[in-house]
Amino acid sequence: MTSDGKRAISFGVRAIIPRFWDLEKRVELKRENDLLGWLGLVEYLLIIIIGLLSVPLVLAVSVTTFGVGGCVLGGMIGMIILAYASPVRYLIAPIVGVLPQPLFTAVSIILFREYFIIWGMASGVASRKAFGVVTSVAIYTVLSMIVFGIFADVMPMPNTNPNLLTRVVVGVVGSVVVALVGGLLFGVLNIASSSRLIFHPIYCVLALRSKFGKGKHPVEWDELVVLPLPGTQRIITHRLQQNELNGLRLIAEVAGNPFQRAFVQQALHTYLHQQVAPLRFLYNLLINPDWQTYVYAPVSKQDWERFPATGQLLLGELGGQWVHCSSDWAEHLVWKVTQFLRNHRQTPLTRFAAILYQLLDEKTVKAENFDLSSYRRVYAELTLYPDGEEVTQSFEALAGFLAYNQLSDLAQAVDAVSELAPADIAVCPPVLAALANMGAVGAEVATYQAATSRVNKLAALARATKTLDDLDDYIIAEVATPEKALLQRVVRQWRPLLTEASGRVGFAEVRGPVANPYVVGNPVIGHLFVGREDILRRLEELWMVREQCPSVVIYGHRRMGKSSILRNLSVRLGLQTIIVDFNMQRVGLVRNTEELLYNLALSLYDSLPKLAKEQLPEPDESRFLTQNPYTAFDRFLKQLNEVRAEKRFIVAIDEFELIEQLIEQNRLEPALLDFWRGLIQTYSWFVMAFAGLHTLKEMTQNYWNPLFGSVMAIPVSFLSPKAATQLIVQPSPDFNIDYHQDAVERIIKLTNGQPYLIQLVGHTLVTCLNRQTFEEGIERERRFTVADVEAIINTPEFYRDGNAYFNGIWVQAENSEPREQIAVLKVLSYTSLSLTDIVNQTNLDLGQVQAALETLQRHDVIKQENGQYVYTVELMRRWVAQRRGE
Numbered sequence: 001m002t003s004d005g006k007r008a009i010s011f012g013v014r015a016i017i018p019r020f021w022d023l024e025k026r027v028e029l030k031r032e033n034d035l036l037g038w039l040g041l042v043e044y045l046l047i048i049i050i051g052l053l054s055v056p057l058v059l060a061v062s063v064t065t066f067g068v069g070g071c072v073l074g075g076m077i078g079m080i081i082l083a084y085a086s087p088v089r090y091l092i093a094p095i096v097g098v099l100p101q102p103l104f105t106a107v108s109i110i111l112f113r114e115y116f117i118i119w120g121m122a123s124g125v126a127s128r129k130a131f132g133v134v135t136s137v138a139i140y141t142v143l144s145m146i147v148f149g150i151f152a153d154v155m156p157m158p159n160t161n162p163n164l165l166t167r168v169v170v171g172v173v174g175s176v177v178v179a180l181v182g183g184l185l186f187g188v189l190n191i192a193s194s195s196r197l198i199f200h201p202i203y204c205v206l207a208l209r210s211k212f213g214k215g216k217h218p219v220e221w222d223e224l225v226v227l228p229l230p231g232t233q234r235i236i237t238h239r240l241q242q243n244e245l246n247g248l249r250l251i252a253e254v255a256g257n258p259f260q261r262a263f264v265q266q267a268l269h270t271y272l273h274q275q276v277a278p279l280r281f282l283y284n285l286l287i288n289p290d291w292q293t294y295v296y297a298p299v300s301k302q303d304w305e306r307f308p309a310t311g312q313l314l315l316g317e318l319g320g321q322w323v324h325c326s327s328d329w330a331e332h333l334v335w336k337v338t339q340f341l342r343n344h345r346q347t348p349l350t351r352f353a354a355i356l357y358q359l360l361d362e363k364t365v366k367a368e369n370f371d372l373s374s375y376r377r378v379y380a381e382l383t384l385y386p387d388g389e390e391v392t393q394s395f396e397a398l399a400g401f402l403a404y405n406q407l408s409d410l411a412q413a414v415d416a417v418s419e420l421a422p423a424d425i426a427v428c429p430p431v432l433a434a435l436a437n438m439g440a441v442g443a444e445v446a447t448y449q450a451a452t453s454r455v456n457k458l459a460a461l462a463r464a465t466k467t468l469d470d471l472d473d474y475i476i477a478e479v480a481t482p483e484k485a486l487l488q489r490v491v492r493q494w495r496p497l498l499t500e501a502s503g504r505v506g507f508a509e510v511r512g513p514v515a516n517p518y519v520v521g522n523p524v525i526g527h528l529f530v531g532r533e534d535i536l537r538r539l540e541e542l543w544m545v546r547e548q549c550p551s552v553v554i555y556g557h558r559r560m561g562k563s564s565i566l567r568n569l570s571v572r573l574g575l576q577t578i579i580v581d582f583n584m585q586r587v588g589l590v591r592n593t594e595e596l597l598y599n600l601a602l603s604l605y606d607s608l609p610k611l612a613k614e615q616l617p618e619p620d621e622s623r624f625l626t627q628n629p630y631t632a633f634d635r636f637l638k639q640l641n642e643v644r645a646e647k648r649f650i651v652a653i654d655e656f657e658l659i660e661q662l663i664e665q666n667r668l669e670p671a672l673l674d675f676w677r678g679l680i681q682t683y684s685w686f687v688m689a690f691a692g693l694h695t696l697k698e699m700t701q702n703y704w705n706p707l708f709g710s711v712m713a714i715p716v717s718f719l720s721p722k723a724a725t726q727l728i729v730q731p732s733p734d735f736n737i738d739y740h741q742d743a744v745e746r747i748i749k750l751t752n753g754q755p756y757l758i759q760l761v762g763h764t765l766v767t768c769l770n771r772q773t774f775e776e777g778i779e780r781e782r783r784f785t786v787a788d789v790e791a792i793i794n795t796p797e798f799y800r801d802g803n804a805y806f807n808g809i810w811v812q813a814e815n816s817e818p819r820e821q822i823a824v825l826k827v828l829s830y831t832s833l834s835l836t837d838i839v840n841q842t843n844l845d846l847g848q849v850q851a852a853l854e855t856l857q858r859h860d861v862i863k864q865e866n867g868q869y870v871y872t873v874e875l876m877r878r879w880v881a882q883r884r885g886e
Helices: 029-052 055-096 101-124 131-151 164-194 197-210 231-243 246-256 261-274 278-286 301-304 309-316 330-338 348-359 363-368 373-382 388-402 409-414 429-450 454-478 482-507 533-543 564-569 568-572 592-607 612-613 621-626 629-643 657-663 670-684 702-710 721-729 741-751 755-775 785-791 797-799 804-813 821-827 834-844 845-859 873-883
Strands: 007-010 017-021 551-555 576-580 647-655 688-691 711-717 862-865 868-871
Touching: 055 670, 197 231, 231 246, 231 261, 246 309, 246 330, 261 278, 261 309, 261 348, 278 309, 278 348, 278 612, 309 348, 309 868, 348 363, 348 576, 363 373, 363 482, 373 388, 388 409, 388 482, 409 429, 409 482, 429 454, 454 482, 482 755, 533 551, 533 568, 533 711, 551 564, 564 568, 564 576, 564 647, 564 688, 568 576, 568 647, 568 845, 576 592, 592 621, 592 647, 612 629, 621 629, 629 670, 629 711, 657 670, 670 688, 721 741, 721 755, 741 755, 741 785, 755 785, 755 797, 755 804, 785 797, 797 873, 804 821, 804 873, 821 845, 834 845, 845 862, 868 873
Parallel strands: 551 688, 551 711, 576 647, 647 688
Antiparallel strands: 007 017, 862 868
């Protein structure tokens, strides 16, 4: 009703357009209603024109510009806007007092219906090729019945002015009725448009014209044909007969349309059985480039792994099997609906095509329970066809090879390939060549079985392994599927048999105990010293220059390999450098400074070459003992300088902490350290290398201060994982025992790369192996496993043998400041703890705990991980826990 109450707009239940009334005269407004009638006629003409003729243009623009996703998204947004704009305004009109205008109502109806129809058809046709057409129809028809019915701007109007709730209820009920009719009509229209039913008569005419050589058949140029067309099978067969290569290309293209795939199957079935050599035709298909492409372009990783190639799809079609070749869920329904169009006659060729289809699936061939002989009944029938004997023999040989589970079986391969067809006339020459090489492997295995000499046995196995390795490369490069997957499975199955036999022969020759290359306790020298390349390179860089070289202190906690580094310096520094070994443990019995300097002078003199000794007299002991020892030593260095021939002397003082003990016992003078500082600053060729537990800054007495600025500190810590692995698996160049990788990782985790403990674990493993093999008579593999490692570290003997390391750490913590280190070590021996937990469990002050932790961390005994304090070496923790338990 208009605002002046003189005119009204009504909607009847059966009316499809609104009617205008003059309330004063109580008559219809004929001119206006006729205009609306013409508008309604124009509306439906527009629907037909846009829905049936403009869809291709809409599709081309929307899909090309925005893609399928853009088309669908745009349709959804437009639908929401059009669906809500008019109904909302219509429903709130009684409240706000604004009546809907006739023109607005008519335009909104036309826009909404036409846009929704276009969107439904566009989204359907824009799906993957022709199949998306039908699948979208069902989805969008249901949507139209719901959305169109509820939100359409047409609902019955009573004569009175009802309240809002009544209008909504009546509107919804009326809309459902409209939806049933409108949705059905929309579905029919959508199907007709999507399947392009309007063009089907034209396509039929074009198909019939192509029969007389006038133009191409529509299936050759339109990949979206849905309905069957006359002559489809005939044109495919005709193209095959004209030019087989072009015909196969057309088959690959048409196979992408699931609605036309049945005609491809018919044509292929007919053409295959017309061939003089059908098996050659089948195998040529397997290597045809067009048949090795995907039917549909894969989008996701799952598509790449799951989608079959065109050749596999068509082999399945020939075999009468459903092939899942896309992500469209309803394609199987299309396959079932079009079954009546296929040729269902089964022959040996179609059954063999079904086998080839299954063998092209790698999962089938790689399955543990795969048995090629289960197909014997099918491939045995191929002898009825030319070349069938060759194919049957090849498959029979492969089935036999796959059944070989013992090395002795491989010798039978010689007989299995003896009657194969000559390669020059074969259907698959690469397959026959590969089978012949497998026969050669079998011949080498027979030689191995007949040989009595270990050398001849190993040589035969080596030749067999080499042939098998070369064969693997040949299969990858030359053989086509499906035989490629079968042959590769044979290679994978045979290789362990040869490897195991080679290992048995090599192991049987070892008669005596294994020489233990792991060194426990003593410095490691020569080729047995591995894993400290970084420190040796650092020292080499410092000392290979001609100028003044710095003295160093090499420090780190016990058994880190400091002594071994000093002992191996001479190998790296060349002939111009002389290493003087001055170990304080060996000279620690000196009674005073005089004897110490005299012993040092003797060590320097003894390290000289023979010619230099002839020019320099031996140090006079009396000058050191009765006169000023500092003057005597300085005079000796001046005499040494005259005969040294440009050689540099590096005095390696190991266990230098003993110097402090001798000073505290008043056997050495504190002035000795100041004297040494003067020497290394005066004589550029006189270098001192201290090795011990601490840096000089950590020494407790001030008399070490003079050396602070003259000595460079070089830390020696745990081995890197790479260096630790090298020490474990190759302690010597000729070490002939292997480790499982998990055993190596377990040793590194237990030791954290501590070289002494690695040597101890390796030494104990080799000792245990020798005992088991040569004392207890146990036959075992020469390979260490995690079980072996766990077995030796859980014995009391292991911790007893490693006591030099474990107890050394403990005593150092027990006898050094701060004294609270032992308490911290004890509480951490069972579990990792935070700083607060350590304070609570030790009942120590926070400052005491922090000082102890700082010292233990500096000495590489404790480390912090994620706010928790733990032992750096797991074996040390176990030793402390064991000690605490005692």
